[in-house]
Amino acid sequence: MDPIADYLQNGTLPESPDQARKLKRITTRYCLIEGHLYRKGKSLPFLRCLHPDDAKWALDEVHLGDCGNHVSGERLAYQVLRMGYYWPTIHQDAKKFAQSCEP
Template sequence: MAAKIVDRGYLTKCRLEEARIARGEERKKFFKDVVHYYWDEPYLFRKGNDNLFRRCVAKEEVEGILFHCHGSSYGGHFAVFKTVQKVLQAGFWWPSMFKDAHAFISKCEACQKAGNITAGTRCLRTPILEVEVFDVWGIDFVGPFNPASHGNLHLVAVDYVSKWVKHSRTNQRCQSVLKLFKTIIFPRCDNQ
């Protein structure tokens, strides 16, 4: 039993020494950190890595600051990093800026409605045509417009680049279509 009491006393003595050492380390850390702070009645300022002083804010002010830097008309509904960057540019600082900004943005109704554009919801991109004049044609039959045209249709050809239009009346026979191709379209496509 005596051995146990001695052991308990020894452990208590060791714990007290550890506590004193911890208090000494805490004291050193406190004085090391206090160099970065500046008190100007009634505000506390913290010196950042960029040597700019920013006002330390209370928890009650955080939501209003985040609203102005994220959700207002000049906020822009940006993501966490950009919102924190705007907070820092506005001259504010608090220890849990990133965590609070993430929580605020995840509750933002406008950001929830817009959401991210994923690969599944993104539209396929259509390639832009790089063509010369008279390389690509759009051809279509139009009509009949009135009974006086005797049922004739109009064959319309439009160049995609120059928007040049050529039309001819046809009675749906291949000869009129072939005539349009021979006289108007194919001679312009010759590179000779």
């Protein structure tokens, strides 16, 4: 997500023409608001993009937090999305997190 934020903020593109074209196409789904990267969602207007450390916090908070109920991976990913957060590997990370949880 760093190349996306860098392109939106500074207009910096990769040197490879193929990667530059791909980055331009992908960035149409993103925007910067007050220095934070957001993905334009389908059902929710904007989803804040998280880095891997923050993503682990979000998974932990939903799965084990005050309102947590130890849900499965897909349901966990859905709940994090409803909280307004996003990262590219959210579904794989949620599944792996739920499988590693002690019952």
